[in-house]
Amino acid sequence: DTAVSQTPKYLVTQMGNDKSIKCEQNLGHDTMYWYKQDSKKFLKIMFSYNNKELIINETVPNRFSPKSPDKAHLNLHINSLELGDSAVYFCASSQADRGLFFGSGTQLSVL
């Protein structure tokens, strides 16, 4: 049973569209995250949610909005997609300082 699962695995879309990526964790962790990995493999934090509260927003454009319906889910909505948004987006979860557990990623390609 997958610990952190995200869908879709691949997402190809046109510039200007709005898209969502879903994430679910079954580890019972309190905190969930979204990370972005660019073409050079640099992994950078975008958001974290702890008990439905946004903790971090690392200078991410407001076109990106995380939404957490409950502790086990953290979805990422992206409005007005731009070419520069093309990247791999990873969902992750953690409990205290025991490390992050990542999903398998969503490859987003904006054409």
Next chain:
Amino acid sequence: QKEVEQDPGPLSVPEGAIVSLNCTYSNSAFQYFMWYRQYSRKGPELLMYTYSSGNKEDGRFTAQVDKSSKYISLFIRDSQPSDSATYLCATPLGGGADGLTFGKGTHLIIQP
């Protein structure tokens, strides 16, 4: 100054060699450090967790922290082709926030 600096490589070594991967960090207050391994088209997976200074060994892998020089290392003994991956070091985000800051990752290639 970036929180974590890591040479991106690639680093290519023959099978059976000892591999040394290194990172430097800037915040002397950090108390724990991690190494993640990422295979192509996969998510990063936690490989080693080291709290404070010293060594931690797990099979062929040894993680080492030198807080005096703000230097963290990962050693792989008897390297195998299956060890070929990108290795990322990570430190706490800092400021009391949850999450990790990652180095840029070192792409490791083990030649059969």
